[in-house]
Amino acid sequence: MTTLQQILGTELPLIQAPMAGAQGSAMAIAVCNEGALGSLPCAMLSPDAMRSELAAIRAGTDKPFNVNFFAHTPPTPSEAREATWRAALAPYYAEFGIDPAGIPTGPGRNPFSAEVADLLAEFKPPVVSFHFGLPPEPLLAKVRGWGAKVLASATTVEEALWLEAHGVDAVIAQGLEAGGHRGHFLSHDLTKQLGTFALLPQLVRALKVPVIAAGGIVDADGVAAAMALGAAGVQIGTAYLLTPEATISALHRAALKSEGARHTALTNLFTGRPARGIVNRVMRELGPIGPAPEFPLATSGIAPLRAKAEAQGSGDFSPLWSGQNATGCREVSSAEVTRALARGFR
Structure with missing residues (x-):
């Protein structure tokens, strides 16, 4: 061969x-x-x-x-599924003072x-x-x-x-x-x-x-x-x-170096498709596999939460991608x- x-x-x-x-x-x-x-x-x-x-x-x-x-294959958007997703995220929008009506939909x-x-x-x-x-x-x-x-x-x-x-x-x-x-x-x-x-x-x-x-x-x-x-x-x-050539955030680097890196899970919450990342708050509270729209339509709904949390020094709503062995x-x-x-x- x-x-x-x-x-x-x-x-x-x-x-x-x-x-x-x-x-x-x-x-x-x-x-x-x-x-x-x-x-x-x-x-x-x-x-x-x-x-x-x-x-x-x-x-x-x-x-x-x-x-x-x-x-x-890009999915056909579903208004019902998007509404269910936004409802699941509604308590977090309220927590961070985000108006869900101003969040666009669309692929990432x-x-x-x-x-x-x-x-x-x-x-x-x-x-x-x-x-x-x-x-x-x-x-x-x-x-x-x-x-x-x-x-x-x-x-x-x-x-x-x-x-x-x-x-x-x-x-x-x-x-x-x-x-x-x-x-x-x-x-x-x-x-x-x-x-x-x-x-x-x-x-x-x-x-x-x-x-x-x-x-x-x-x-x-x-x-x-x-x-x-x-x-x-x-x-x-x-x-x-963790190499200097990697472009991940300081929050992501810290997570990889923490004991938390030993606990990863497959989650669809960040993009709509199962991906393995370090377990964080939104994965714990909604469950790692949740009512997210199909890939990649989930991205837009969670993006403002990620931005708000990261601005406060938190990776609670960030995709902290990692394999099981960090x-x-x-x-x-x-x-x-x-x-x-x-x-x-x-």
Whole structure:
């Protein structure tokens, strides 16, 4: 089988997970220059911001890099569901003196589009990865047109087989431990979600393409364990969150360093889609899975609460994304984190 390094063009079979809202080009460049695959999360970037970040990567490294996008289908807004959501948040609006009538509705994240594909074609990134499935085939054809390799996340064997059938070059096995949004797309049933070391060997047996382990891996020992179970490589995010290149808030950094980081949960309260983060007040009081509108429509309703609370030094209404294992988070450079993780391949 072709190795992951050969597919990616990297020295190491290590991918820095794209973390939308938590990092940009600086982290990607640092990781690329250590021989791994740095990633730029693009789901929350405007076209101008995306162009600027891509130009920075091209200027900062001559190594291969990854750009990542969401591939969700935008939902049809439901007035009834939005009203239920606003009613659940009403006591908090009152607490902070927020007029709910002045809060706009609308999406916070857009899926991969033809316009974005055209923009990317100017830069021809060597690797493009997707979360929540894949975009329509005509868009994938544009990506493959400049020779890019395509990766995508799977959370079940069924999703992995679907991705392989649709021509991905490698599958990312996203275990239940992983921080941030779940990549599931064939079923929203969370009982089907598996831990990394349960999912990984099943995908290795079922697929012909390489499998990349993701979720709960934060150090060289975890890397070695994943490779022993047949992974072609690993994708790691949480371990990079305390690096100076991460763009998370001081509140988020403090949470990752606290004992509270040991308690994470899947929650749909911040975007409408299950994502793993450190448990905070709104997750405790409403329950982590609440009456939020479909992804990404929940974002607008909770955004003013987050802003008010953060202005008061509180992360009670903030998405404090983290995997289940934050013990690998260290306040060192992304380059040093990459070098430490690379020891797991030897």
